[in-house]
Amino acid sequence: MPEHPLGVTQNPRFNLRLSKMETPADIPERWHNTPIAALIGAHNFDIPIQPAGNPELLIAACIEFRFSPRVPSMYAYVIRRASGRLLGSEFPMLYTLSRGVKHVVMIAHDDCGMTKVSEQKPAMIQTLIDQGWNKDRAEDFVAMHAGKYAIEDEVDALKSEFFRLRTLFKKIEIAPLFVSLSSHKLYLPNWYLEFLASPAMESSDESAQVAAEDLLMM
Ligand SMILES: [Zn+2]
Incomplete structure (x- = not known):
C-alpha cells in the first residue's frame, strides 16, 4: 500500500463522483456566510477560522490518523468515529444541537479503513x-x-448517512463533504449537487417522521 493514497482527482474510484471547490464561489450558496463555508475556506483557501467563542459547528469525521479538521479551539464540536458515520452517536449529536449548533459538517475520505x-x-x-x-x-x-x-464505499456511505441524519434532524443544515487525504482539500459529492437541484430538497415528508425512530440505532 502506498504511504499516501492517490489524490481523489486521480483516483478512478472517485474522480467522476466528486466536485472541486477551487474558489469561494464554488461553495454552494446556501452555505455562504456560515461556519460550513468557514471550514471549507480553512481547508481549500488557507483562510484561518477566527473563533467566536461559541460552538458554531459540529464536525463528524472518521478516526483516520492521516487527517484532522482545521479548526481552532473554541469553535466546533468534533465527533470522530470509524467512517465518520454517527450511528450510535445520536445522543452526543443531540447534545451539541441543544447547545446551539445549527450547522453540521460530515467529512468522509478516501482510502477509509x-x-x-x-x-x-x-x-x-x-x-x-x-x-x-x-x-x-x-x-x-x-x-x-x-x-x-x-462500509462498501466511502461516497455511498456518506450519502446514506446524510439522508438518515437529515430525517432525524430536519431543521439544521447538514453538509456532506469529502476530504482527499493527499491534499486535505474538501470536495462536494456529485450526488449532493444533484440533490440540491432536485425538488426533493425542499419537500418535508411527514411519513419520514415515523421512520425516524427506526433509523435510530442506539
Ligand atoms: Zn476512515
Whole structure:
C-alpha cells in the first residue's frame, strides 16, 4: 500500500463522483456566510477560522490518523468515529444541537479503513487473543461489530448517512463533504449537487417522521 493514497482527482474510484471547490464561489450558496463555508475556506483557501467563542459547528469525521479538521479551539464540536458515520452517536449529536449548533459538517475520505474491515478481521481477532480473550469470544465480538462498522464505499456511505441524519434532524443544515487525504482539500459529492437541484430538497415528508425512530440505532 502506498504511504499516501492517490489524490481523489486521480483516483478512478472517485474522480467522476466528486466536485472541486477551487474558489469561494464554488461553495454552494446556501452555505455562504456560515461556519460550513468557514471550514471549507480553512481547508481549500488557507483562510484561518477566527473563533467566536461559541460552538458554531459540529464536525463528524472518521478516526483516520492521516487527517484532522482545521479548526481552532473554541469553535466546533468534533465527533470522530470509524467512517465518520454517527450511528450510535445520536445522543452526543443531540447534545451539541441543544447547545446551539445549527450547522453540521460530515467529512468522509478516501482510502477509509472501514472499507477493509474484512481483511483486518484476523488481526483484530488476534489482538483480542493477545489481550487474554478466548478465541471463540474474540471471533464473536469481531463478527458482531464488523457488520455495523464496515462500509462498501466511502461516497455511498456518506450519502446514506446524510439522508438518515437529515430525517432525524430536519431543521439544521447538514453538509456532506469529502476530504482527499493527499491534499486535505474538501470536495462536494456529485450526488449532493444533484440533490440540491432536485425538488426533493425542499419537500418535508411527514411519513419520514415515523421512520425516524427506526433509523435510530442506539
Ligand atoms: Zn476512515
